[in-house]
Amino acid sequence: MTKVTMTVNGKTVSGEVKGNTLLTEFLREDLRLTGTHVGCDTSQCGACVVHVNGEAVKSCTMFAAEADGAEVKTIEGMANADGSLSVIQQAFQDYHGLQCGFCTPGMVMSAAALLKDNPKPTEAEVRDYLEGNICRCTGYHNIVRAIMAASGQDVPAVAAE
């Protein structure tokens, strides 16, 4: 067992992990932060995306021990301090950017990473950035609309309409 200490959503946390404990297991099973989802467990689907030191990563494809000393942010850390939804989360609600909701935590975390680097993306850039996030309900159009809205841009009339 290895001792790890990291900052998760602004709070310092510690735990004992095995060498093969994935970051997603540490978040979900040790810290009980179950908002981070495990969809495929093969780094395809992106439901497990969290931010490590500000960068989007698939937490099913990183060991907890590798996050020792890191700043980690999960979907539980996305809301505003007063508990209201962040701009991106609110946009997902306003534009019906979720159906079953399983992929949503990863979608929101990827969207936040995109908008940090590229605050006014084009629709094509949004779609390109989300290539590692799969929505099994195929609800992509409204997810793209939500992210465009969250970036303060006009929501495009997407191809499906």
Added chain:
Amino acid sequence: MYSFDIQRPTSVADAVSALGAEEAQALGGGQTLIPTLKQRLASPSVLVSLGAIAEIKGVCTGDDGALCIGGGTTHATVAKEASAYPALAALAGNIGDPAVRNRGTIGGSLANNDPSACYPAAALASGATIVTNSRSIAADDYFQGMFATALEEGEIITEVRFPVPEKAAYMKFEQPASRFALVGVFVAKYADGVRVAVTGASEDGVFRWTDAEAALSSNFSADAVPAAPSGDGMISDLHGSGAYRAHLVAVMTKRAVAAAS
């Protein structure tokens, strides 16, 4: 996964020493190795993570003008910082997806030498030098077949040095599920000739298409690209036959020449 210990050395010297243990395995960004471990296709006793070694991260220009990339540099960093070699930056920015690019490293990709990976094509077409903790290896000597390289047990890629070409482009025909290259061709034009490296096609891994190199060295235009090579020895699987891949080699070479800048 089988159980193993994990270590995070902060220097190359400590990593080399940790890799001296029985059944030790280096861990780069883990974007291939972790899925492999999950499938129980590997059973190391110790994983030596290279992710905390600052001295093998970053992009810089060497005294000879070559672009030097630390072995632990992520694809995302190469995409952002390798502006001196735009075709290489573009290649890095199109590997996998954004989250994968934030973890996967150039050293990890070259050490694994997946027959469909992108970086081996760039390294071979550029005549890059793979620098390890103990020596420098020319790309022409480094790639030794599917998943096989000149690396010895416990040897770590610390840096990759790319001579910057006059013109270059990489064209990848993407396998849409995995985002690996079904066929990828990297064309690089140097003062002393053109090099063409092909990934994704051959059962022997990345290779130089010498017929195209000869033709393009005398006339660098898409029309000069020779007819497709033979499909013998090309990968044949559910995604495409050997003949189909051979055809794609010529098509992607033409596109790369046309796009080279």
